[in-house]
Amino acid sequence: MIVEKIVTNIENMEKEEIEKHHIEKVYLESADLVKRIQRVTTDHGKEIGIRLKEHRDLVAGDVLYMDDKNLIVIDVQSDDLLVIKPRSIKEMGTIAHQLGNRHLPAQFEGDEMLVQYDYLVEELLQDLQIPFEREERKVKKAFRHIGHSHG
Structure with missing residues (x-):
């Protein structure tokens, strides 16, 4: 078929x-x-x-x-995700800027930002003291990388 x-x-x-x-x-x-x-x-x-x-x-x-x-x-199938839970607009802006600089795709569910697990992002979140959890979770759509160059 x-x-x-x-x-x-x-x-x-x-x-x-x-x-x-x-x-x-x-x-x-x-x-x-x-x-x-x-x-x-x-x-x-x-x-x-x-x-x-x-x-x-x-x-x-x-x-x-x-x-x-x-x-x-x-x-x-479930993905290995970092579920980021910023407490303020400042924390959201900070982590969004950092992830954008790394060209990491993110998804949003309610007040949570979802990114595929990356140990460097996990360390960054710990350094910035932004609350997060590592979870196995299903997403409805693909994490899509957006083509972009700094040139």
Whole structure:
């Protein structure tokens, strides 16, 4: 089977609609969410080719296939993350500036800043005394590096 477009996202479906389907999952690393072309295997052993015509990243919950009885849905494996919890706008600005200088992609959930684990960032947070925790957590979308040069 080759998937060329995303049917919907499971978050946009009614609970009753979801419950009447058998669900197979495709577990991806967050870095694989940016790949428009890839071969994956469901948790039931079914091989699927993904070749998206649309220029978009995959997102947790994307439905690759749906019929009257079955759904095949993207799920994301947990990442090793630093969950940064600044106490003030000054701390947020300080760490955002430092991470920006390192060109590290970040995501935000509520008042938390999420970055992929890096021991140098962990040391920086300790030095700056900015609260953080190291956690295994699922993210909904990929950490995307933004192309940039200082030239």
